[in-house]
Amino acid sequence: MDIVKFLKINNIKATAQRVVIAELLYNHRHLNIDEIYKRTVKQFPTISLSTVYKNVNTMLELGILQELTVPNQKPRYELNESAHAHLICTTCGKIKDIDMDTDKVLNALDLNIEKRDDLKVEELSISLFVKNIKDHDNCCAFNTK
Ligand SMILES: [Zn+2]
Ligand SMILES: [Zn+2]
Secondary structure, eight states: OOHHHHHHHTTOOOOHHHHHHHHHHHHSOSEEHHHHHHHHHHHSTTOOHHHHHHHHHHHHHTTSEEEEOOTTSOOEEEEOOSOEEEEEETTTOOEEEEEOOHHHHHHHHTOOGGGOSSOOOOOOOOEEEEOOSSOHHHHTTTOOO
16 A cells, blocks of 8 residues: 555655554554554654644545554544544454445434435444453454354
């Protein structure tokens, strides 16, 4: 994936710092701000946590990044590429992306929101919290099939 192009398509100035952050989140999904900072500082030794935070927030506001909230954890971030749901292990906190058909989910909810002209769905966020009650060693792999 061409990160610079991705940022430009989304009308965001591709500064070196933003490219590094976006690349990070492309290669490692669901990082929190400390993890992003730890890895960014390797390439920009003088960068501060607040600068990383500012960049992440700007990219969030512009819709380049998505925030994932997990109870009792710091927010996690990922590139806003395609809609998906999350499968989260309540034992170890591991997160897996699950394909999601947004239209199907909206239809199943039967709220007819898409037919209303006063409401717009801005975000659809689904997190499924699971616990392997038989064998946690297998839960991290999320063998769902
Ligand atoms: Zn995800
Ligand atoms: Zn687990």
